[in-house]
Amino acid sequence: MSIFRKSGIYKIENKVNGKVYVGSSVNINKRFSNHSWKLRGNKHINPHLQNAWNKYGEESFSFDIIEEIDSSLFLEREQFHIDRCKSNDSKYGYNNAPVAGSNLGYRFTPEQKKRLSVARKGYKPSEEAIINMSKAQSGPNHRMYGRKQPQKVRDKIAKTLLNHEVSEETRNKIREASRGNKNHCKLTLQDVKEIKKLLEEGEMTQWEIANKFNVIQTTISHIKVGRNWSLMN
Numbered sequence: 001m002s003i004f005r006k007s008g009i010y011k012i013e014n015k016v017n018g019k020v021y022v023g024s025s026v027n028i029n030k031r032f033s034n035h036s037w038k039l040r041g042n043k044h045i046n047p048h049l050q051n052a053w054n055k056y057g058e059e060s061f062s063f064d065i066i067e068e069i070d071s072s073l074f075l076e077r078e079q080f081h082i083d084r085c086k087s088n089d090s091k092y093g094y095n096n097a098p099v100a101g102s103n104l105g106y107r108f109t110p111e112q113k114k115r116l117s118v119a120r121k122g123y124k125p126s127e128e129a130i131i132n133m134s135k136a137q138s139g140p141n142h143r144m145y146g147r148k149q150p151q152k153v154r155d156k157i158a159k160t161l162l163n164h165e166v167s168e169e170t171r172n173k174i175r176e177a178s179r180g181n182k183n184h185c186k187l188t189l190q191d192v193k194e195i196k197k198l199l200e201e202g203e204m205t206q207w208e209i210a211n212k213f214n215v216i217q218t219t220i221s222h223i224k225v226g227r228n229w230s231l232m233n
Helices: 028-040 047-056 071-085 110-121 127-136 151-162 168-180 189-201 206-212 217-225
Strands: 008-014 020-025 061-068
Touching: 008 028, 008 047, 008 071, 020 028, 020 071, 028 047, 028 061, 061 071, 151 217, 189 206, 189 217, 206 217
Parallel strands: none
Antiparallel strands: 008 020, 008 061
16 A cells, blocks of 8 residues: 655545545645544544445555645545546445535435444454554654654643643543553663653654553653653662
């Protein structure tokens, strides 16, 4: 499955029956990753596309760029390709609405609404799905790959986290999670230095870094904003 870092019109094609989904994005790489993450997690907002993905499997779908264009032409060209491919007709494609850039003309059935609600609120991904989602958002696929957050943004995030009040219930959950982890360990000074380096590089999420060092994500968040951490003597 090819991934592109470009702006324009793209399609997701079912190689078994030729049906397509047409979309547009200023960052096709990010949009492809988002589609893949949701489809692998069985929680895509488009039930028709999700059902097909579940039925035929990931290997039966391709992600391709149709046309590289400026965002000012998105609606016009996306509409052209939806009409050309007839992708809003369930016989030929997976687009819910006949109008580009909206759900105009499409109504979710009560069953679809119920399924979407369950998928979003009650769905717990399998270990394999979690690994796939992690891969889809790491390395070159990560939105911050090769980039650094501007200092102004970093300061704003730090200020928000420092002023954030954690409820007693959340504190108890964090304590229980720490106590229940038999492999939980304290961080060494070298560990903290490496974590800071990974945070600065921005190629891994806090969740991935926490897994790497066998700690909870909150620990990584505290290190990011300069709070105290446990050190091994």
